Amino acid sequence: MPSVSLETTLELWSTSLREAKQRMRPLFAAPSVAASANAFLDGLLGGERRKTGWMRAEAAGDPGPWRQQAILGRSHWDADALRDVVRDLAIETLASSDATLVLDETGFLKQGKASCGVHRQYTGSAGKITNCQIGVFAAYVSDQGHAFIDRQLYLPKAWSGNPARRRAAHVPDEIAFATKPQLAMAMIQRAIAAGVPFAWVAADSIYGVGEIEMVLRRASKGYVLGVTGQHSFWSWITERPIAGTAEDIAKGLLETDWIRLSAGAGTKGARLFDWAYLPLATLPASAVDPALDESEWTRGLLVRRSLSDGALAYFTTWCPAGTPVTRLVAVEGRRWAIEDAFETAKTELGLAHNESRSWHGWHRHVSLVMLAFALLTRVRRLANGAPPKTALIATLAGALVGPGDPARGDAAGPAAH
Template sequence: MSWDTELTTLTERIAGPLFNRPEPRSTFPDLVRSLLADVPRKNSWQLADHIGHVKAYRFEHLLYGAKWDADVLRDQVRSYVPEHLGRPDGVLIADDTSAIKQGNKSAGVARQYCGLTGQVENCQIMPMLTYASSAGHAFVNRRLYLPESWANDPQRRKEAGIPAQLLFATKPALFIDMLSEEITAGTPFRYLCGDSGYGRDPDLRAFCHTQHIGYVLAVPVDLPLIAVRGGGEPVGHLLDRLLAHANSSVWERRSCGSGTKGIRLYDWATVAVHLAEQTPAPGYAHTVLIRRSVTDPADIEFFLAHAPTGTPTTELIKLAGLRWKIEENNAQSKDLLGLTQYQVRKWTPWHRHVTTVMLALAFLAVTQAALPPDHDEPDDQGKDTTTNANPP
């Protein structure tokens, strides 16, 4: 079956129960198809022109005026991705991405730290959740972060159509909500991965402990641990002790996966730790992974793993490398599908646009997974058997 036929079958199957009226039911497949097309700017006018609509009204009505629930579409995406990409090695990956916007009317827009530029910008922040496995990866959930300046302003909330019952929540709290939804939905995953913005949050870690969820999360150097002789110490002191011993045997050169430039080799060291004021789930243990650049020994990153006791180090290293899969999803959805090129301002249209892009991305991932391999896959563990790690 051709990809065109596959896309038609998918969008028509989803549109059937999603819409009560025939107009949006027929417009929805056109929107998904046009998002996948080579259109320079993915706004309603250019998408409509590409697909052959005389005006942009049909797409604008679909996003603004038609009656349908974006969460129902999200549930369809969540079912579709594991159905085709679900594997025993599946993980969920947490990260947020940003959309730089003008003005102050778009829901959630504020001057806040923008990960896209690394500085304070007028932007919206979008916490996203990716499902990844050896078969592929795609978004399965999303949120729009609502800063306190918005959450506490009834007039702005009303103008942007933000639900009255929605309260302020931190970005880690939004991911706790999304993880709860994935557990309820039965999404097949074994671990959570994410960057240090989430690894440092004790509430997110505590939720994973309570739910027996494994994780490999990047953490900051000041993450509090229980020292060997009692008392507390930051995780960064582990590196100091390793360097003081000057023992090359504690470092092992391995790959954490393949990137755009080939196998990503790093030097790794692992240390069993006890987290200050937090205990792992029964049968689980905490381990810190220290990753050191091969070319720049000063380039260090720390990861905290919460995994079943006896989990091989090679598995934890592989999981640490999976965090970048969501970066690929962010880039693909922005560059190819117009994730942040929307011209909608209100809460409901934003969720409709973003969730439709999620479906388009999922279709790309599933289509790619179905292609026959054109080369042998590299060894995921990527152990370098010819070069020993340099001593610190």
């Protein structure tokens, strides 16, 4: 379907931006704080490449970054409440009963030791162990698009067990050490409790085993979760006995076991791989939990083989009986969406430009970026055409939220707080 006209697109931007500001207005007791949040959102959507406090302040016509900094630190408001606003906006835009919840993490490179959660740890963003923060995220992915709906800063034991560092970074008392899979599991449970419609969960091998599997089975959610080659699989009540590690099982596959399928469209066309799927057992849901119905589900092993170098990746799967391998491949392929979201949020919306060192500052900044991303997703969805280029997104948004624009919802001057 062709894209809508530029005039219509501009109107969608203006209306959607104003609606987003109205949605978050109840989170702020003082009008001045709401105005600061509006200005912060405007700055994230603006055309400046660096979304620092000074850059956002200059775009807003403020004499300094104080108003921008106050919304992350001195003001009193609940970042988790904004997270829920973002989730509701994203679901209204993208809802599908067949959607996938994708879990992943990204790193934020940092200097020094004061920023909350900073530690020498591995991050795929840099491809090495380095000084950084790690954030765990959940993205909602459907045929209509994708957007972030949850996030939490990972707090290493060097932080969670250090009272002095916790006090300095204002870490809430109720926040204890939690592994990344535990953070992801909490996000799944929040989504289920909120009635978020989804049928699948996809994640890489960091999140692929343990309690998450049981939580999803009891919730009647399918999954395609990455595992290492040393993860054990076995079959029962099947014609083809299978037992061993994923790596060993893959070595025994015949060439006829493989099928070439696309994991979705990439920047260079279809992302083609060879895939092998081995159903391991089919059993009623009540076998997992007696409170569940008698619908049948199949546990399986999915193997992906690269066309370029033959490298293998392994996935444990849980799906309604009879689910074709093409559906499992499509679910796994949706993991790419969160990588695209990280790239867009970092390059266009300032996800990595957080200047606050506190726990609250990190979650407030990230939640506002998530709102900006959800807004872009909504405009794209409503336009019902080809996705706008990210440079055009920034240009249009910058034009809409310049100083004095009525979509700002406040005057260009600094707030009195």
